[in-house]
Amino acid sequence: MKFYPLQFKPILKDRIWGGTKLQSVLNKEITSETTGESWELSTVPNDVSVVSNGDLKGKDLNELIELYPVEILGKSVLERFGKQFPLLFKFIDAKEDLSIQLHPNDELAQKRHNSFGKTEMWYVMQADKGSRLVVGFKKDSNKDEYLAKLASKELISLLDETEVKKGDIFFLETGTIHAIGGGVVIAEIQQTSDVTYRVYDWDRVDANGNGRELHTDLALDAINFNTTKAKVDYENKINHSNKTVHCDYFKTNVIPLEGKMNWEAHKGSFAVFMCTQGEFSLEVENTLYSYKMGDTVLLPAKIEKAIISGNANLLEVWI
Template sequence: MNPALYPLQFDPILKERIWGGEKLKTVLNKDITSKITGESWELSTVQGDISIIANGEHKGTSLQDLINNFPDEVLGTKVHERFGKQFPLLFKFIDAREDLSIQVHPNDELAKERHNSFGKTEMWYIMQADEGSRIIVGFKEKSNQQEYLENLKNKNLLSILEQVPAKEGDVFFLETGTVHAIGAGIVLAEIQQTSDITYRIYDFDRVDASGNTRELHVDQALDAINYNVVETQKKYQTQKNVFNEIVDCPYFTTNVLPLQGTIEIDKTFESFTVYMCVDGYFEIEYYDEKYTYEKGATVLIPAGMNMFKISGNASILEIYIS
């Protein structure tokens, strides 16, 4: 068996945020000690935040080093050909105790030109939502730069933005240019391009423990914003023991698997696969080894690991590049 080929887990990279809380511990069993932990970066090759393998023969090795040594086996032949030795996606769990800032992400072209980075197309899967929680996403009606700036100046931006109630199982797909914010009381799984470029445009005038406001990027955001009305919420099937498609875009495909019992997996060598356990528990059986996971686990299946069994009682997000 190729030494790179087994289900890989990683040490979470925990991020304190002014809007964070403690649900990553209470809901997802993450080992946090802070009362303002907002993000758990589950799988990342963002510079300065590169994931470290937490299990098996390669424990202690960085994901980037493993890719450098086994690019086809880890990434997949098609992904390696398209992206070189870059891991093109970033996976997170997010706990919003308070509203996040209202923000926007640039597209590939703008991000490349300004930051030498990918853009940031992303999706959210709501794992837990307090009563009354909502997502801020896009404009209520077609807008323009002048109207947007007037409402921003008057601290009335929310009046022209769409606010959508959120509940467990809801999915939102956000193309670049979509003005958005995760609302208070929500825990979600986020799948996105490998990028940490965010233009923050309004932060509710809040200050940190030292009395400082956070930096805004109003001017940079102007060229990045899509002022049209966008449809972001995704409807999908939940047939048991089937990978039900939620999102299929140029950057990633995401399916949901409502698992009850055992299924056999036989996939191609073209792309890696990532499983995020959003509820319940499951087990992967590969050769004579068994690997167990529970809610809050993220697992990277290297592309070369193409035949195995999954069993359990869980809701699992499956992500790959098609």
Template sequence: MYPLKFNPILKERLWGGTKLKDVLGKPIENDITGESWELSTVSGDISVVANGDLAGTSLQDLIEKEPENVLGKSVYDRFGTDFPILIKFIDAKQDLSIQLHPNDELAKKRHNSFGKTEMWYVMDADDDASLIVGFNKDVTKEEYAKSLENDTLLDLLNYEKVKEGDTFFINTGKIHAIGAGVLLAEIQQTSDITYRVFDFNRKDKNGNLRELHTEQALDAIDYTKKDDFKVKYSQEKNTVNAMVDCPYFKTDFLDLNAGLTQDVSGRDSFTIFMCVGGSATIANENGSVELKRGETTLLPAVSNTIKITTEGAKLLEVTI
């Protein structure tokens, strides 16, 4: 199996814009495209191979046919044929809704789904663009509920100004939102379970307010103020720099201006590369793929060696 690229799954969003086309070259056809799903086996949104002899084959079919070769034995033993990662690029022209995600236990009980732990890597940000991550003080459930009634929730939230390269880890229960003017790469558990708690009283194209999940969120929120979300990582050139290592995914940062070869024969996991800057050629024993900013590739676990050729690229490398 060679390095695989997939057709992007483009999503219109009330808050979306045009940066996915203008900055990343995605083939969007409207001015409110908010998300490009790069790797997905979410029901109804399953990625399809775009390159080579396997073009037209769905990621789910590949996994069903050769689970250990695609996923790795340890990943298959843990998740079965469920692909455990969802990879996106997100363009927020407007603020996203204030939201949070349930943990695995709650998501399994209520939705028969994984929870949703995620991370963000900021690729582009307008001047003074920010994210909302957590509370600015410890709050009680009662204080939180009262703030919703009084329309003062925003006064309780923590705002973080951002620039390219800033990285955030969003664990379950943490209230958050992507702010207007931010383009980012998102790596998350395979789950589309979101509890929306405030949406700035916006209406959709049909004049309707979007659904809120006020009651469901009450028992899912972490109400404590924490400073555990900003990821500090090395940006040393031409090596693998650790970013996030959690039970659901491991992400490293590669800032390359020369080639790099990795022996991954003992990895026992697929490898994903998201190109967040520049361009590179990524190869294993069975082929290669060209990757430019805003593109993603999946190298099956059966790969033994990964060879990256570039004169300048920034890559996020994701494994389990």
């Protein structure tokens, strides 16, 4: 089997807070005026990504891993996670504020939901003027203060709101209370998990007058009530893989590309590139593969080197 860079059909998600930027900014073929998410790489049950290019077109990611576990995942990833793709990649368009929410850690998620926890990071791809993210508490809080403010619908007064711009990166450890604000498009990298504890949804209701489910009790054991430094500082050296978030679950670098650079695989792991700006090509074994902003590509672990060329901004992710 000749392994090559794999692309997958986006899994589009309609959301009450979604909009149309996944089409206007990222060229996705959206299905509604409220398309909030494009799941680019997923093995979440019932939402498994399907290959859209090349000889493996039509096979889903779980099938590929079953057939070629070492070649797709890499030896060290396989040893740690078994035949399970451990990450979920998304693009998110928040036309309106997302709910205030948080995610449990591995231990709680396994116990309650038979799932991984949800450590995640955000890369801001586009932000309207004045757009912001809500991440963590302004100052250390506690359960009683939190519950009192939640009951009086003043929770936001405890939380840290940060105005954002293109290129900002945030790392959200499990337990961090957060919300993506309206007017922001984000690339999100996270553990394979769809477990979210929603604690406040701005008193929104749907067309039938119903609010979305809240998870107040479940969230209490999962919240980190202390302040957290979520924003990540990083270098932006041209044609270089600049370190951003390196954690137990994934490693992400930013590559500002102007021209050409050689790339080598991270031993024992697959790699994923998300194109957040511009256009680029990968040359693998004398074959050229081309991509544009909004594309996500999986390099099987079997691919050990490539030449990257173009004018683009890339997120490079591995384990």
